[in-house]
Amino acid sequence: MRLAWRLSGVVGIFFLFLHQACAERLVLSLSNDRVQIASNFVGENLVMFGAIEPDTGNNLRQGGYDLVVTVTGPRETMRTRRKQRVLGIWVNVDSREFVRVPSYLAVLSNRPVRQIADVGTLRRLQLGLDNFLLTQRIGPDIADTVRDDPFRVAFIRLQSRHGLYREAGDAVKFLTPAVFRAETPLPANVPTGVFTINVKLFAAGALVAETNASLEVIKTGVEQYVAEAAVAHGLIYGIATMLLALLTGWIANVAFRRD
Amino acid sequence: MQIYLPIADMPVNVFLILGMGLAVGFISGMFGIGGGFLMTPLLIFVGVSPAVAVATVSTHIAASSFSGALNYWRRRAVDVALALMLLSAGIIGTATGVWLFTELRALDQLDLVIGVLYVSLLSAVGLFMIYESIKAELRARKGLPSLLRRPGSHNWLHGLPLKLRFKRSKIYVSAIPVWGIGFVIGFAGAIMGIGGGFLLVPMLIYFLRVPTGTVIGTSMVLTLITMASATVMHAVTNHLVDAILALILMVGGVIGAQFGAHTGQRMRGERLRLLLGILVFLVGLRFAFELVVQPEDLYSIRHVGDM
Numbered sequence: 001m002r003l004a005w006r007l008s009g010v011v012g013i014f015f016l017f018l019h020q021a022c023a024e025r026l027v028l029s030l031s032n033d034r035v036q037i038a039s040n041f042v043g044e045n046l047v048m049f050g051a052i053e054p055d056t057g058n059n060l061r062q063g064g065y066d067l068v069v070t071v072t073g074p075r076e077t078m079r080t081r082r083k084q085r086v087l088g089i090w091v092n093v094d095s096r097e098f099v100r101v102p103s104y105l106a107v108l109s110n111r112p113v114r115q116i117a118d119v120g121t122l123r124r125l126q127l128g129l130d131n132f133l134l135t136q137r138i139g140p141d142i143a144d145t146v147r148d149d150p151f152r153v154a155f156i157r158l159q160s161r162h163g164l165y166r167e168a169g170d171a172v173k174f175l176t177p178a179v180f181r182a183e184t185p186l187p188a189n190v191p192t193g194v195f196t197i198n199v200k201l202f203a204a205g206a207l208v209a210e211t212n213a214s215l216e217v218i219k220t221g222v223e224q225y226v227a228e229a230a231v232a233h234g235l236i237y238g239i240a241t242m243l244l245a246l247l248t249g250w251i252a253n254v255a256f257r258r259d
Numbered sequence: 260m261q262i263y264l265p266i267a268d269m270p271v272n273v274f275l276i277l278g279m280g281l282a283v284g285f286i287s288g289m290f291g292i293g294g295g296f297l298m299t300p301l302l303i304f305v306g307v308s309p310a311v312a313v314a315t316v317s318t319h320i321a322a323s324s325f326s327g328a329l330n331y332w333r334r335r336a337v338d339v340a341l342a343l344m345l346l347s348a349g350i351i352g353t354a355t356g357v358w359l360f361t362e363l364r365a366l367d368q369l370d371l372v373i374g375v376l377y378v379s380l381l382s383a384v385g386l387f388m389i390y391e392s393i394k395a396e397l398r399a400r401k402g403l404p405s406l407l408r409r410p411g412s413h414n415w416l417h418g419l420p421l422k423l424r425f426k427r428s429k430i431y432v433s434a435i436p437v438w439g440i441g442f443v444i445g446f447a448g449a450i451m452g453i454g455g456g457f458l459l460v461p462m463l464i465y466f467l468r469v470p471t472g473t474v475i476g477t478s479m480v481l482t483l484i485t486m487a488s489a490t491v492m493h494a495v496t497n498h499l500v501d502a503i504l505a506l507i508l509m510v511g512g513v514i515g516a517q518f519g520a521h522t523g524q525r526m527r528g529e530r531l532r533l534l535l536g537i538l539v540f541l542v543g544l545r546f547a548f549e550l551v552v553q554p555e556d557l558y559s560i561r562h563v564g565d566m
Contacts, residue, residue, distance in 0.1 A: 039503075041263040042270050077563040081367050084557070089375075089550040092367045097563065154558035188263070188270045219265060222503075226265040230498045238494025241502045242487050245318050245509060249325030252513030 025053040026201055026211040033213075035186060036220040043188040046071070046215070052178045052201060060177055066109065066116040066202040067172045068127050069182045073104025073164075073217075074193030080155045096151040097137040103191040105132060105165045106184040112169035117205045125200065125207065129156055129167045163187035192217045266501035267311045273507060275305070280511020284323055287512070288519025289526075290535045291327065291475035293320035293454030293482050296381065296542060298508070309370075311501055313452030314493035318505035320454040321486040323512045324479045327520065331476025338427035338477045341437070341469070345459075345481050348438035352445025353485065357492075360450050367561070376451055377546040380458065385540025388461055392533035399529065428473045436466055445485065454482040457539055461532075471528060 031047035048069065054060050081095040109116060113128040122131045130147045134155065138145070145152050159165035164187065172182040194216055201209040219227050229237045261270045279301050287294035295316050302312035331337050363369040419433035440462050444455040459478045463469040469477070494500045523531060 037263060039263050040261065042261050079367070079561045079563050081559050081561065082557055083554055083559070085553070089371075090552075090554055090557075091371050092559075095367050151558070154556075155560065158556070158558060158560050189268060191268075223263055223265040226502055230266055230494065230500065230502075234495040234498055235491070237498075237502070238491035238500065241318055241494060241500055241505060242321060242490045244502065244506065245322035245487070245490065246325050248506070248509040248513055249322040250329065252322075252517060253326045253329045256514075256517040 023055050023058065024201060024203075024209040025055070026199055026209045027051045027053060028197070028199055028211055028213050030197070030213060030215055033215045035190070035215060035217045037190075037192065037217065037223055038219075038221050039223055041188060041223075043190070044186050046184050046186050048182045048197065048199075048213075050180050050182070050199060050211075052180075052209070054178075061203050063204050064177070065174075065208075066111065067180055067182070068113055068116060068200045068202070069106075069108040069172060069184075070127065070132075070198045070200075071104065071106040071108070071184055072102045072196050072198070073191050074102075074195070075100040076103040076191070077101070078155070080151050080158070082151070082154070098155055099135045099137050099142055101134050101155075102132075103164065103193075104186070104195065105129065105159070106171075107132070107167040108171035108182045108184055109169050110172040110174060110180070113167070115169075116202050117207075121205070121207070127200070129165060162189060164189070164191075186217070190217055192219060262503070262507075264307075264501050264504050266499060267307050267315075267504055269306060271305065271307075271504070276504065276507045277511040279305075280319070280508040281515035284512035284515025285519035285522075286515075286538070287323055287456075288327065288516030288521075289523035290457070290460075290519075290531060291479065291523070292456035292460065292535070293324055293486065294512075295320050295448075295453035295455075296377075296451070296457055296539070299452040300542070300545075302504075307501075307504070309373075309452075310497065311499045311504075314490075314497060314499035315501045315505045315508070316452055317454075317486045317489040317493060318500055318502075319508040319512055321483060321490055322505075322509040323516050324454065324456075324483040324486060326513045326516060328476065328479040328483050330520070331479060334476070335427075336473050336476035337480050338425055338469070338473045339480070341425045341428055341473075342477050342480045342484075344423070344425075344434065344437045345441035345444065345477075346484055348441030349445030349448075349481065349485055352442035352447075353449045353489070354445075355442075356446040356449025371550075373451055374546055374550045376447070378543050378550060380447065380451075381539050381543030381546065383543075384458060384461060385536050385538075385543055387465075388532050388536030389540060390536075391465070392529045392536060395529040396533065428469045428477070430468060430470075432467050440466065444481070448485055448489065454486050456482050457535065 028048060028050040035044055052060065052065060077100055078098045079095050080098060081092040083090045084093040086093065107113065107128050113122055122128055126132045133144050134152060135142050135144055136151065156165055163185065171184060172180055174180050194214055197213045197215065199211050200207055260273045262273050263270045283294040283298045286297065298316045298319060299312050302316065303309050360369065363372050419435045421434040422431060423434050424431045444459050447453060447458060448455045456478050459481065460474055463474045463478065490500055
């Protein structure tokens, strides 16, 4: 009897949440859900369009909305190393492994994330580069560190310098109160694989709706052929490349032969 | 014109890479070396990852050394027996180098060891060549016969046992220094991403007294075999050979090499060695600078592997 009472309570709370989540619906459309890397690829702008649909019978909220779009690239393990002067020369003395962290990470919003929600909410939802979970291997443990950990700061700085990590508080624009547009550049060195896009809708600092989408970055044409051959048929690829080298050398020799 | 490189995973300017191939090819043709010690740092400077640069440069050197070796082969200026002897020890050197490469990479000290090796080898070889060629130049000024072309004097290396006769080069030397040189070249090639021509040529001249007639041809054949096998080995083990990048480099390289060889033939041997010595020494200094001066960012990222 007591169990049933407790269960009904849980279900009740669940429905309460469900009701809240259903108050608005988010619709998202990508300019391109398959980014193709061909021989002329120099990077591409990823453009997303979306709309906020109020639940039937309801109107859009008076207070307005905030949006946070997080684009996450395929996960990779990377090592951050620190140099120090030892006996007059600069040597890598210390390193930290970042385990399965996004190879690409863009946090886009209509205004800086810290103005959208309180720190606790941002941390819990991993919104913003400071709050995103970047797991590090520290001795036998795998955990994230404090946000001002020097390795974490350096990692984000280096990734940002290569255009792979970014946080832009002005990358989401409202075209009408219910229609928005978000944009982020995918640099030329963008990693290949599946990217996930998560859009969170906030009203008055609280999460009210959420939606996900994905896109694929793939190599096509010659790039795909070469990249696949190099991995799948290493020996044949190697011998073919070597023969290509010999052929080039031979052609040059014959073409420029003077004797 | 930009082109995306499928293995290096980045776009590059075709004309820039072609120009680099031409310039390094010119130098390699002029001095009869592969030019890996110039090309590998250049590619890294342009943004290619060191691992891809090392692997791809081996393909480029295979092409340019084959083009050059054919010329020397026709002129019967290749000592096959000497090349094979050097190669037999070179394979052991390469295997040792590849093993150490992997160990050091795991310890994050590969950059340091490569840097220190570049600095010590290049500056030592460069200084030695500058010293030798200036001495020869002064001797020529005084009207004395050039000693370096065919030094008859024997050094202590000629007293070692296991003597072998290399007919084409007209030398009679112990197998021990030949194997030693072969080992060093194989080792340096694996760990530094260089063909080793700039090390091999002076070592053959100064230590083994190989005559200038066969030294470059023999060095080129050795470079060709090691770099052709390095291409296949890198492709099989690490999948890091970028065929597109290699092709652009090769086309520039072989053309540049032809002009370089033409220029080189019109210069005196001593002058040529002095220039090469200065060039090698400068590249060594550049690496020393990198080790000593505080880097722009003390932190760097290395990809451990896709997961």
